[in-house]
Amino acid sequence: MRPDIKTDFPLFQAQSDQKPLVFLDNAAASQMPKHVLDAITEYYTSYKANVHSGIYTIGRRAVEAYENSRAVVARFIGAQASEIIFTSGTTASLNMLMRMLEDTVNEGDEVIVSGMEHHSNFIPWQELCKKRGARFTVLPLLPDGTLSLDIVRSTFSDKTKIIAITHVSHVTGTVNDVKEICRIAREKGAYSIIDGAQSAPHMRVDVREMGCDFFAFSGQKMLGPTGIGVLFGKKECLEKLEPSGFGGGMIRTVKSDISTWADAPAKFEAGTPHIAGAIGLAEAIRYIENVGGVDEIHAHECMLAAQAREMLGSISEVTLYGPKDSIHTAGIVSFTLNGVHPHDVAEVLARENIAVRAGHHCALPLMAHFGIPGTVRASFYLYNTKEDVRRLVEGVQQVISLFHG
Numbered sequence: 001m002r003p004d005i006k007t008d009f010p011l012f013q014a015q016s017d018q019k020p021l022v023f024l025d026n027a028a029a030s031q032m033p034k035h036v037l038d039a040i041t042e043y044y045t046s047y048k049a050n051v052h053s054g055i056y057t058i059g060r061r062a063v064e065a066y067e068n069s070r071a072v073v074a075r076f077i078g079a080q081a082s083e084i085i086f087t088s089g090t091t092a093s094l095n096m097l098m099r100m101l102e103d104t105v106n107e108g109d110e111v112i113v114s115g116m117e118h119h120s121n122f123i124p125w126q127e128l129c130k131k132r133g134a135r136f137t138v139l140p141l142l143p144d145g146t147l148s149l150d151i152v153r154s155t156f157s158d159k160t161k162i163i164a165i166t167h168v169s170h171v172t173g174t175v176n177d178v179k180e181i182c183r184i185a186r187e188k189g190a191y192s193i194i195d196g197a198q199s200a201p202h203m204r205v206d207v208r209e210m211g212c213d214f215f216a217f218s219g220q221k222m223l224g225p226t227g228i229g230v231l232f233g234k235k236e237c238l239e240k241l242e243p244s245g246f247g248g249g250m251i252r253t254v255k256s257d258i259s260t261w262a263d264a265p266a267k268f269e270a271g272t273p274h275i276a277g278a279i280g281l282a283e284a285i286r287y288i289e290n291v292g293g294v295d296e297i298h299a300h301e302c303m304l305a306a307q308a309r310e311m312l313g314s315i316s317e318v319t320l321y322g323p324k325d326s327i328h329t330a331g332i333v334s335f336t337l338n339g340v341h342p343h344d345v346a347e348v349l350a351r352e353n354i355a356v357r358a359g360h361h362c363a364l365p366l367m368a369h370f371g372i373p374g375t376v377r378a379s380f381y382l383y384n385t386k387e388d389v390r391r392l393v394e395g396v397q398q399v400i401s402l403f404h405g
């Protein structure tokens with residue numbers, strides 16, 4: 001990564017030089033480069049108009065920018081523009097999908113998730129099963145919190161209608177073999193749903209190669225603004241599924257006895273979308289591509305995470321979570337300190353202007369698997385440096401001397 005990359009980010013520029021911010025909560029939200037902020041400001045100051053109004057000049061420009069953004073997102077994940085639905089985030093994408101798929105799950109059917117899911121890819125399916133009288137199966141994990149493909153294979157049955165799995169664990173950084181999981185699902189005639197919240201921002205994603213039916217991610221985790229997300233759906237799936245929301249912008253005809261829907265993706269985007277958000281997300285993707293692309297970003301983050309794991313792992317009070325090998329992990333490191341609550345660790349680190357996340361990370365089933373209330377999580381992105389890792393480890397050592405004397 002370019003060594004001066006932080007200069008592209010106004011938030012880092014606004015920090016004091018004494019204790020520069022070490023931002024390691026990128027799995028929750030990432031920072032925005034000036035390019036993204038400028039693109040959003042330009043929409044609001046030069047051509048703000050609804051994408052549903054426009055014959056006039058700025059209206060046309062808004063439509064063009066919005067649809068171009070869809071095309072940019074589609075290209076980024078190897079999809080067609082018509083397969084990209086803009087939502088407000090991964091959670092919204094998965095909840096919307098749950099409503100879209102409701103009628104395909106009947107009493108006695110089964111929906112499978114894993115024990116490492118974010119609640120956003122767990123509760124919607126649990127609720128769907130409750131409503132439809134279906135079986136909700138949670139794949140058990142191996143001791144290191146990874147998923148066994150043998151267990152995935154043997155869990156599928158003729159009753160399995162959906163499998164919803166995360167691509168990368170937001171807690172341990174484990175990378176799942178989603179291509180194989182999607183292949184198994186296809187063989188069994190079940191829908192495959194991949195939570196890409198922690199993969200799309202950080203590594204190459206090609207939904208065709210992956211073979212998934214649906215893929216969800218959030219703009220704010222990939223240098224874009226909050227409130228914008230994506231649901232990719234395979235063309236043939238979107239064509240046959242019913243919309244989950246109704247209103248303006250999604251219809252073909254409306255009569256007092258019956259209404260019909262526009263083609264996808266419009267049929268799934270009722271109401272005014274987050275136009276500035278979509279424009280910002282597309283600009284974030286252009287930025288990612290211009291600074292070297294996701295492969296380079298992935299390599300950089302994996303290098304930092306491996307270094308953090310090695311340095312933290314050499315401290316006797318530290319317990320690391322997740323697989324030992326760094327080949328199957330992304331740029332996320334979770335750990336605990338003997339006898340110190342994760343919140344206390346985060347609090348002391350915050351005093352040093354080091355931002356980490358502490359708690360259950362919306363993954364209570366995974367915490368139950370590890371038998372802990374929570375972890376401290378450091379999640380890396382393209383602007384983090386080896387100096388950030390050094391400051392983190394130094395901060396952890398300060399916590400140890402404070403609590404262990």
Ligand SMILES: Cc1ncc(COP(=O)(O)O)c(C=O)c1O
Nearest residue numbers: 027089090091118120170197218
């Ligand atoms: C794996 C995973 N799935 C889903 C989500 C939910 O994303 P959002 O809050 O942007 O909807 C997150 C957020 O941290 C996540 O890490």
